[in-house]
């Protein structure tokens with residue numbers, strides 16, 4: 001297997017007595033989309049700064065694209081594109097002029113820079129707005145222009161800090177689709193920091209949950225859910241067309257393998273120790289029920305967070321405040 005494109009080993013940053021990043025180990029592979037999740041002050045920005053060689057770790061190492069980010073920051077900066085949460089442009093210049101300017105700053109030769117800027121604007125879906133002034137751009141278009149800013153140097157890794165902040169829902173969907181497309185087509189590695197669970201869930205191959213400078217959990221959503229919910233009973237949700245008769249709950253509970261039944265209007269939620277979906281469907285059809293949908297209950301990031309904090313709040317008093325804030329801010333922001 002290829003060496004990770006980003007490898008953090010024992011990475012630690014202290015500001016006086018505060019351990020902003022605490023002994024972080026993380027490996028990210030080429031072409032992965034990795035979501036960095038955590039409340040304000042969790043240590044995400046400090047980690048990113050160390051990966052870019054912009055701040056020195058107190059101990060540990062950050063290796064990015066084969067270079068030690070602290071000792072060799074220049075080649076790292078050449079290979080990594082960073083988009084902060086608030087990208088600035090020259091408002092009186094057009095999209096093309098802005099990008100050509102950035103291209104020049106990145107050392108792209110004069111005979112190439114215009115064509116490269118045009119191609120990049122096309123890549124991010126701004127081909128029709130090349131000659132429009134940045135001042136006239138919507139927030140979504142500005143984010144695309146910001147993405148073009150980091151892509152023009154043809155990076156191997158891009159780091160995006162809250163890239164969907166302030167974009168409307170359909171713009172968010174398009175932007176995330178674009179990120180995924182670019183990553184898959186170009187083998188681009190993407191590190192995305194965000195507060196929006198649903199967005200992260202849509203686009204990231206893996207996520208890391210940061211709290212109080214520590215990485216509390218890391219993995220793909222199915223694996224995280226598998227670890228946290230392995231002892232949960234099997235839950236099947238069955239939607240029916242006709243109203244369930246009063247006796248249905250008792251009849252279902254009479255089946256040996258059924259442990260719990262919850263009926264809410266035309267939705268039946270049935271728990272058992274094993275998957276008894278086929279038996280349940282046969283049973284309900286025999287009872288004259290018209291089934292309109294059957295699905296196994298799965299766990300997403302919301303449930304992972306809820307469960308994670310339930311089990312961690314009491315164990316880690318130093319991150320207690322932070323965790324509570326995290327939970328609140330996540331659940332507020334995603335609405």
Ligand SMILES: Nc1ncnc2c1ncn2[C@@H]1O[C@H](COP(=O)(O)OP(=O)(O)OP(=O)(O)O)[C@@H](O)[C@H]1O
Nearest residue numbers: 015018020021038039040041042043044045046047
């Ligand atoms: N230059 C600094 N000097 C002292 N403390 C700092 C400095 N930079 C960050 N910190 C502290 O380190 C901790 C981690 O901050 P960091 O900005 O990395 O968190 P974050 O997860 O990126 O949060 P946010 O989502 O708000 O950007 C915070 O407690 C912060 O106050």
